[in-house]
Structure formats: structure tokens, C-alpha cells
Amino acid sequence: xxxxxxxxxxxxxxxxxxxxxxxxxxxxxxxxxxxxxxxxxxxxxxxxxxxxxxxxxxxxxxxxxxxxxxxxxxxxxxxxxxxxxxxxxxxxxxxxxxxxxxxxxxxxxxxxxxxxxxxxxxxxxxxxxxxxxxxxxxxxxxxxxxxxxxxxxx
Amino acid sequence: xxxxxxxxxxxxxxxxxxxxxxxxxxxxxxxxxxxxxxxxxxxxxxxxxxxxxxxxxxxxxxxxxxxxxxxxxxxxxxxxxxxxxxxxxxxxxxxxxxxxxxxxxxxxxxxxxxxxxxxxxxxxxxxxxxxxxxxxxxxxxxxxxxxxxxxxxxxxxxxxxxxxxxxxxxxxxxxxxxxxxxxxxxxxxxxxxxxxxxxxxxxxxxxxxxxxxxxxxxxxxxxxxxxxxxxxxxxxxxxxxxxxxxxxxxxxxxxxxxxxxxxxxxxxxxxxxxxxxxxxxxxxxxxxxxxxxxxxxxxxxxxxxxxxxxxxxxxxxxxxxxxxxxxxxxxxxxxxxxxxxxxxxxxxxxxxxxxxxxxxxxxxxxxxxxxxxxxxxxxxxxxxxxxxxxxxxxxxxxxxxxxxxxxxxxxxxxxxxxxxxxxxxxxxxxxxxxxxxxxxxxxxxxxxxxxxxxxxxxxxxxxxxxxxxxxxxxxxxxxxxxxxxxxxxxxxxxxxxxxxxxxxxxxxxxxxxxxxxxxxxxxxxxxxxxxxxxxxxxxxxxxxxxxxxxxxxxxxxxxxxxxxxxxxxxxxxxxxxxxxxxxxxxxxxxxxxxxxxxxxxxxxxxxxxxxxxxxxxxxxxxxxxxxxxxxxxxxxxxxxxxxxxxxxxxxxxxxxxxxxxxxxxxxxxxxxxxxxxxxxxxxxxxxxxxxxxxxxxxxxxxxxxxxxxxxxxxxxxxxxxxxxxxxxxxxxxxxxxxxxxxxxxxxxxxxxxxxxxxxxxxxxxxxxxxxxxxxxxxxxxxxxxxxx
Numbered sequence: 001x002x003x004x005x006x007x008x009x010x011x012x013x014x015x016x017x018x019x020x021x022x023x024x025x026x027x028x029x030x031x032x033x034x035x036x037x038x039x040x041x042x043x044x045x046x047x048x049x050x051x052x053x054x055x056x057x058x059x060x061x062x063x064x065x066x067x068x069x070x071x072x073x074x075x076x077x078x079x080x081x082x083x084x085x086x087x088x089x090x091x092x093x094x095x096x097x098x099x100x101x102x103x104x105x106x107x108x109x110x111x112x113x114x115x116x117x118x119x120x121x122x123x124x125x126x127x128x129x130x131x132x133x134x135x136x137x138x139x140x141x142x143x144x145x146x147x148x149x150x151x152x153x154x
Numbered sequence: 155x156x157x158x159x160x161x162x163x164x165x166x167x168x169x170x171x172x173x174x175x176x177x178x179x180x181x182x183x184x185x186x187x188x189x190x191x192x193x194x195x196x197x198x199x200x201x202x203x204x205x206x207x208x209x210x211x212x213x214x215x216x217x218x219x220x221x222x223x224x225x226x227x228x229x230x231x232x233x234x235x236x237x238x239x240x241x242x243x244x245x246x247x248x249x250x251x252x253x254x255x256x257x258x259x260x261x262x263x264x265x266x267x268x269x270x271x272x273x274x275x276x277x278x279x280x281x282x283x284x285x286x287x288x289x290x291x292x293x294x295x296x297x298x299x300x301x302x303x304x305x306x307x308x309x310x311x312x313x314x315x316x317x318x319x320x321x322x323x324x325x326x327x328x329x330x331x332x333x334x335x336x337x338x339x340x341x342x343x344x345x346x347x348x349x350x351x352x353x354x355x356x357x358x359x360x361x362x363x364x365x366x367x368x369x370x371x372x373x374x375x376x377x378x379x380x381x382x383x384x385x386x387x388x389x390x391x392x393x394x395x396x397x398x399x400x401x402x403x404x405x406x407x408x409x410x411x412x413x414x415x416x417x418x419x420x421x422x423x424x425x426x427x428x429x430x431x432x433x434x435x436x437x438x439x440x441x442x443x444x445x446x447x448x449x450x451x452x453x454x455x456x457x458x459x460x461x462x463x464x465x466x467x468x469x470x471x472x473x474x475x476x477x478x479x480x481x482x483x484x485x486x487x488x489x490x491x492x493x494x495x496x497x498x499x500x501x502x503x504x505x506x507x508x509x510x511x512x513x514x515x516x517x518x519x520x521x522x523x524x525x526x527x528x529x530x531x532x533x534x535x536x537x538x539x540x541x542x543x544x545x546x547x548x549x550x551x552x553x554x555x556x557x558x559x560x561x562x563x564x565x566x567x568x569x570x571x572x573x574x575x576x577x578x579x580x581x582x583x584x585x586x587x588x589x590x591x592x593x594x595x596x597x598x599x600x601x602x603x604x605x606x607x608x609x610x611x612x613x614x615x616x617x618x619x620x621x622x623x624x625x626x627x628x629x630x631x632x633x634x635x636x637x638x639x640x641x642x643x644x645x646x647x648x649x650x651x652x653x654x655x656x657x658x659x660x661x662x663x664x665x666x667x668x669x670x671x672x673x674x675x676x677x678x679x680x681x682x683x684x685x686x687x688x689x690x691x692x693x694x695x696x697x698x699x700x701x702x703x704x705x706x707x708x709x710x711x712x713x714x715x716x717x718x719x720x721x722x723x724x725x726x727x728x729x730x731x732x733x734x735x736x737x738x739x740x741x742x743x744x745x746x747x748x749x750x751x752x753x754x755x756x757x758x759x760x761x762x763x764x765x766x767x768x769x770x771x772x773x774x775x776x777x778x779x780x781x782x783x784x785x786x787x788x789x790x791x792x793x794x795x796x797x798x799x800x801x802x803x804x805x806x807x808x809x810x811x812x813x814x815x816x817x818x819x820x821x822x823x824x825x826x827x828x829x830x831x832x833x834x835x836x837x838x839x840x841x842x843x844x845x846x847x848x849x850x851x852x853x854x855x856x857x858x859x860x861x862x863x864x865x866x867x868x869x870x871x872x873x874x875x876x877x878x879x880x881x882x883x884x885x886x887x888x889x890x891x892x893x894x895x896x897x898x899x900x901x902x903x904x905x906x907x908x909x910x911x912x913x914x915x916x917x918x919x920x921x922x923x924x925x926x927x928x929x930x931x932x933x934x935x936x937x938x939x940x941x942x
Contacts, residue, residue: 014212020282022248029214047476047514078441078481079401082391104169105162107212108205111241120281120317122350124309125343126398127388134306138271142234 001121002080003055003070004031005114007103010064012036015103016110020121035068049077060084064100087117090131112138161205168213181210192223200227201238208238208245221246221253228260233272236264240275249285258288265295270307273299277310281317289318293325300332305341312336312347316354326355330362337372342389342399345376349402356409367410370417374424377403381428392436404428404445411453418454425450429462437477440470444481451489464489464496471503476512483507483518490525501526505535508542516542517550524557532565536575544582551586555579559591569602570648573609577626581616584623592628597741599633608648610637615652617662622671628679631666634659635683636738639690656691660684664701674710681705681713685720689735699724829857833932836923837862838891840871844938851906852913854937858899860891862923869921871901876914880906891921913937 007016014032023031038050039059050057052070058080059068067084071077090113091098095106103110116131118124125131164184171177184206191203204223211217224246227239247254257279264276277299280292296318299311315329333355336348356363380395380403389396407425411418425446434440443466450463470482483504490497504526507519520542527535536558543554558579566572576595580587599609613630621627634641638659644651666672666680681702688698702724705717723731829843838860845853860866869889875881886901907913920929 014214017212022250022283024250043511045476046512047480049477049480049514051514051517074405076401076405076441076445078437078444078477079398081477082397082438082441086391105165107209108238108241112237115278119278119310119313120320122313122316123346123398124313126346126396127342129388130343134271138233138237141269141271142237 001072002075002083002118003072003121005067005069005118006032006035008032008036008039008066008068009100010040010066012040015065015100016107016114018111018114018118031070035070039066039068048081058084062088065103083118083123086128087114089128090117093128093132094135161202161209164206165209168209181213181215185210185215189219192219200230201232201235204238204242208242211245217246221251225253225256225260228257228264233269236272236275240279243279244282248283249288254283254285255287258291261288262292262295265292265299270304273303273307274310277307277314281310281314284314284317284321286321289321289325293318293322293328297328297332300329300336305339305344308336308339309341309343309347312344312351316347316351319351319354319358323358326359326362330355330365334366334369337369337376342396346399346402349373349399349406353402353406353409356406363410367414367417370407370410370420373403373407373410374421377407377424377428381431391438393433394436394438394442397438397442400428400442401445404442404449408449408452411449413454415454421449421453422456422459425455426459426462429459429466434469437475440475440478440481444470444485447485448488451485451493460493461496464493468500468503471500471507476510476515479507479510480512480515480518483515483522487518487522487525490522494526497522498526498528498531501531501535505538508538513547513549516547520546520550520554520557524561527561527565529565529567532561532567533571536561540575540578540582543579551583552588555583555587555591559587559594569598570605570608572598573602573605574612577612577616580623580626580629581620584626587625592625595629596632599629600738600740603740605648606637607640607643607646609633610641611646611649611652614641614654614659614662617666621666621669624673624676627666627672627676631663631676631679631683634663635679635686638683638687642691656687656694657697659687659691660694660697660701663687667701667705674712677710677713678716681716681720685716685723686735688724689732830938832917832934833919833930835930836928838866838919838921838923838928840917840919840932842934842937845902847937850908850910851904852937854903854905856901856903856917858891858919859895860893860898861895863893864924865893866891867922868927869899869919872918872920873903874916875905876911878907878909878911879913880908881915882906 001020003019003021005016005018005020006014008014014036017028017032019028034052035057038052038057042050042059048058048060050059055070055072056075056077057068057070058077059066060081061067067088069080069084071080088098091103091110094109094113095102113131113135116125116134125134164180168177168180171180188203188207191197191199200223204220204227207217207220207223211220220242224239224242227235228243230236230239243254243257247257261276261280264272267273267276277296280288280296284292293315296311296314299307300315303311312333315333319326319329329351333348333351336344336351339345339348352366352369356366377400380400383395386395389399391397394400407421411421428446429443429450432439432442432446434443447463447466450459455463467482467485470478471486473479473482486497486500486504501523504519504522507515508523510516510519523535523539539554539558539561543551543558546554559576562572562575566575573595576591576598580591580595599606602609610633613626613633616626617630617634640646641652641654641659642656644653663680663684667677667684672680684698684701688695691698702717702720705713706721708714708717723734727734829841831839832842833840838858841857841859843855843857845855847853856871858866858869858871867890869886869891871883871886873881873883882904884902884904886899888899891897891899905913905915915934916931917934918929918931920927922928
């Protein structure tokens, strides 16, 4: 299973964190710091896999964002690269040409999409279209209040 | 109180803050406003206040006061409030927080909600942060949802069940029937969830594993369907149909096929099909192939399939993509023990990867190269490893040095090569070696008696070049102390001798003593070496005396102690000085870990030959035993026991490298147990030494040496003992005794004497010497006492 998924910028600012295991706040902060340092120190065009403690770390850079996740012994690293790619595709489809700012200003949407795609550290839905459909249908459930009419955000 | 701004406004303001202090100020204001809002009654803004708080939390600021708000929002009837409430619960609450228990009831209610989206929120949150109690409470609900709902909920319930099983393994039995029926679903999401659930159940419970072996044909069908199916826009990734599901099924097949022939047979064809048909030009295909290879290697697959798998890994090794090379080496590492030869074929490429720029690839290549070292390739591979050591990243150095030492110890073709290698490592990376290296190297040097001159010359040269590497300096000082006379003699066969005077040597040692780079231990070595030289040099003894007396008032107590003792040796005990400081005896290797000449561990082939030889049973003892019987006529009717093995020579290992103590075992400087000469004729001497003795048995070692000018070949030893004693002869270390005492053959004999009769033994020695076959018998009536 995936233990965590982190998104951070080139400056080390955290944009999204999803933890699939129970850890203390302090431990989380430490892990985030370690991941950020390790991944940002990697030269370009290097291997996307790292080793940290007893975990395999897979990271991929998309424009200004680093997607980084921690895997257990039996997980397939190459498949995880595909998972990260799929998540980016889903974000791209939802936001239309997604960029880092979209994720900053609409972080809760990013989480909702993630929750339709992954659960408990495993893939929930392998279909490209199902996640988008679910998001649309959930959105119609939300009561429309006039404050939120103009933008697809909170 | 400032009016609270919308979420996006707040984000904009925070991002606009120019300094950390400014940002903190904004956030403090906002948090105060949010707290105030939380205290108020419902005013329709709760959800976006919580959202703001979650943003602040992500920036790293404390947000615990939002926990109760999450609980309240989750209980709200409005969907958007529930949504944010559950998100907040997943971010702020975990099973350790007390507040998490409060949402159990809400989750329970929401699991039966009309709207599937509300149900899904509850399922998601339970799977994210559900504690063991919550899981126990809600497991029956999840089971119900697994059976009777739509696919959207089923897939979520499946992964929720996975979480429950992880938290409370006992509940696995509850989900087993439902998991089984889910395999019939068509929906990929549900299927994927079912496979993950079954995998989790099988990993935790061997009985469940047995049960699910029956579904292997079904899984094979599903997989075939995926591989053969046409293009499906929904699931296609780079030409592969749903690689995520394929990989999970392969992983489940691996678990089901492990150690089970029937299951493995059932999946053989499928695996071959996937391995050959999957297009690996993109990552998705490679991921599927990778998982296939892992499965093939783990189950009981037929050899053709295994060869196919290793070939795939070989192909991966040549791929341009670094990730694929890394993956390939990781997999090869897993199979290098079992399929050693297959991996050896790719050694060249692996060694090339040592030169890769990428640190991860380098690390993998190093691990694999070390695993591939064998007696055959040790020289060439060591060259590559030493080259790697000189340019390797600092975090890998310690690992590299210890790997090199282990490999050198196992497979060194000659002692000189071994010493050279260790010295090379010390000069290149002496700061990263383990502590045992120094005593181990010293022990190696003492045993290589013919190389003392060579070694001391090399070490002297290293010492005058550089005294910063402590391990090297320590060994050098020790050597110079011991063999300084060889150094001063100025002649050496193996290497260009140095022309040094006694003063030069003493200068070198004094530099070490006085240098601030030398550690206290090193200075101790240097002082002792200086003292030892007092018996090995002729002219400058006074200089040594003065050095030693200076250090009598040194502030380091260890050095002071030594100096004072050496001083006393000069003054009061000068008559004993020569005897005390003479050459140290060769450090004995009779530690328990040492087996008769067989290299410890070693690659599979060597082990296999060793096994077959130990298994060789005595052919009908026949004539030879009868002869022994006749000879033994009178005394106590000794009968050769079934343990009389036709002594088959053990694997011919080179005596030089193989006789070293395990690096990890440290030094065991025990005095040699007394050995008794039992046979001496024609230059062949047989000694007996008792290793250990108990009331009911003993272990003895027979050692054969040869002082003639020619090798003794075809040596065999046979033994007979009194009737009630059981005899077991271990495989001898060899059957050739090199000439002129350059080597020896040992054989261990175990005697079990339950009736405690008086032990006697008759040994027959057969050998060929200078073309003639000799045979002798010797009677042993008393055994020497063991050393301890």
C-alpha cells in the first residue's frame, strides 16, 4: 500500500498531503522535511526511485510541483509512476490545463478528486472517466448558494 | 473584529505576505475570526471557515481547535458541510484523538444514507482514519454494503474492508465470503477492490489462502480477458488494458502460487502469454512485465518460464530508461542466490552501471556486483570495485569497503593479492572501514610468512607518504615493529627494496607519535613498535630509550603506562628484553567457526558439490574393513561403526585465502591445544589434537604434514574404534599435502562414547609419495587433553 502522498513546490512548500497511515503530527512534519530535502536535492533526469528507512520513495516532477509517495516492500514502483501520472491527468481534466495555482486555491477539490481515485493507500478506480463523473454528480448535490454561483469553488 | 474573508481571498492575502512574520500575523487574525465563528450558532459559513482552517493547517500551523467543528459538520444534513467536515476529519483527526470516537455514530448513520455520495464520504473517512474500535463496530455494515449495493459503493466498501482487516485481522473471516463473490463482477473498480481484499486476506491467514487457491483459474480467465481484449478507451494506458488491475492480479497469483505446484501449473501458460505479448515500450507495459517477472520467480514455475523471466530482466538492464535499469537490478538482486548463473551472464552490464551518474542506480549496481563475486571472476571484479571505490559517493563508501573485504576474504586467489587489496582499500578509503579491519589485517599478515618482507616494505612506503588514515598507520606501525629487521636489511624479492637507515625508520615512527592527527590508539601502536625495534636494530637503541622515557610522563595515561613499563624493561629487566620482544607467534585460527578448509558460505555451486560429497555413503566397506578387523584382533573386539566413511576428498579450495577467520568473528588469539604426534614416516607426519571432550565423547582433529620435497597425493585416513563407540569422520580438507611443509590436511573425527569405555583408535594412513603407494596403521591408546 502507499503510505503517504505529498505534493510540494520547488521551494519546498507543501501543497497537498495525504497520509494513509497513523502518525503523530511531529512525525509527519519530520517525514515531510526529509522528503522535501531528499527529492529536491536530486539532479534532473535521475532515477525516480529512492530508498528511505524501510520505504521505497517514488517521485515525479510535473512543472513546478513534485509528487512524492512512500511505498511498501511489495509495491510496484513503475506502476506507482503510472498512478501519479493518472492523478495528474485527472486533475488536468477537472481543472482544464491544471497548474500549481489551481491546486493552491482549490486544494479541497484536489483532495476530493484524490479521494475518488485512491483509498486506504490503494487504487480505488481504474477507469479514466469514472472519477470525473463522480465529481460532477457530487457537485450537483451541493446546495447552490449565491456566493458560490460564479466560480466552481468554495 | 475584522470581517472574515472568503477562502480564496484569505489564500491570496497569505500568499501576498512578504515576510514570515507578516504571514503569521494574517494567520493569527484569521484563526481568531474562525474560532469566534465556530462558537456562534449555525450561520451558513461553517463549512468555508473550516476550509480556511484546513488551508492554514496545511501551511503547518496548529489547527486542533477545529476538531470539534469537524464533528459538528459531519453531523449536519447538508452535503457540502458534510463533505468539508469529513475532509477535516481525515486531515485533523486520527485514531489517537479522542474526538475521533465521536464521529463513529455519524459514520454509522451515513453508511445507510440514501445518497451514495454521502455513503462514500463515510466509507472514505473510515478507511482513512478508522481506529480498531470503530472498525469492529462498523464491520457488519461494511459487509452488508459489500453484498448489496451498486458498483460505486461496492468498490469503496471493498477497500474499506481492506483497512478493517489491516486494523483488526480477526475480522478477515467476516469478509471472506463476500470477497469471493465479488470476483464475478464486471466493473473494473470493484474487481480491483476485490483482488486487493483477497490479497490482504490471504496474506494474513493461511487457511484463507488455501481456500482462495481454488479461484486461480478464475483469475487466470480475467487476466486473459484483459490481455486479449481490444482497445477500451476507459481503461487503456499506452496500449495496455487496465495495467493497474493486471498488476494486482499478478500479485495475487504470486501469493497463491507460492510453494504450490497445482496453482503454479495453472498459471504457467498465462504468465508466458503475458510475458511475451506485453509491449514494454512505455512504463505501463514495463510495470506489468516487472510484476510478471516477480511472480514467475516466486512461484514454482517451469524452467523455460524462468529463463524467459531472467531474459526480460536482462533486456531491462540494457534499457535507456534509468528507472527500468534500477528495477531490473532490484529484481536481479532478489534472484541472485537462486539463479546465480543466469545473473552472472549479465555481469558486464551490471558492472557498467557502477559508472552511472545516478546515485540510486550506483547503489543497486554495487549490491548486485558484490553478490556476483565468485572465485572465477574475483580479480576482474575487484578491479572494478576498487575503481568504483575511488569515485563513489560518500554514503556508499562504508558499505563498499565492507563488501570488498568480505569478497576478498572468501575468494582471494593468493595471500599477496589479498594483502594488496586490503592495503589499496585502506589508502583509498581508510576512514570508512570497520574497526575489525586492523586486527584482521594484522592476523592475515602474520600468516603470510613469506610475504613479511614485501608487506613491511609496502607499508613503510605508505606510512612515509601519508599518516592521516588511522587504520593504515596502525597496521604499518605494527608491521614495522615486528619486521623492522627485514626492512632494514634492504633486500626484498617481491618488490623494490628501500634503502633506509635505522634513523629513518625511527623518524617515521616518531612523526606518528607526535602528530596531532594520530589517535591515542595509533600512538600506542607507534610506541610499542618503537620499543620492539630496540631488539631488531643495532645502533640506535639509545634513541629508543630516550623516546620511551619521554613518554613516561605523557598526559595520556595509556601511553604513560606503556612507556613506564618499557622503561622498566630497559632498566631492571634488560636481560629479558630480547625474549619479551621477540617475534609474535602466528595467531592461531582454531576458533569454533572454522571448518576444515571449506570457505564459509560461497556460491551455490560450491555448496552443492560439498553436499554431494558429504552424502556419499560408504560403499560396502568390504575388504578394507575386514583387514582392519583382522589387525585389530585382540583388544576389545573393536568393530568399525557405520560411520566409517570412505574418505572422499573435499572440494579443492586454495588454502591461502580460505583459512581466515570470519571478519565479523573478530580475533580469537587462543593458544594452540597440545597436539600429539601419532605417526611419522617417509616425511609424512600425522598429529592428533583434541578439540573438545565431554564425558561421553570427544572431537579430535588429525593433521597431516609433509616435509619431503614432493607433494603427497591421494591421502586417505581410515579409523576403527572399540565396539560401543560411534565414529564419524568429517570430510577432510583435501587429499594432497603440499611439499616442504607449505600446507597441511586436516580431518575432524567425532567420537561418541555413551558407555564410557576406554577410548582407543586405530588409524590407517594411505598415500602416494613420489610414485609409490604407502600404507600404514597406527594405534592410538591415549588422547591428549583438550586445551580447555
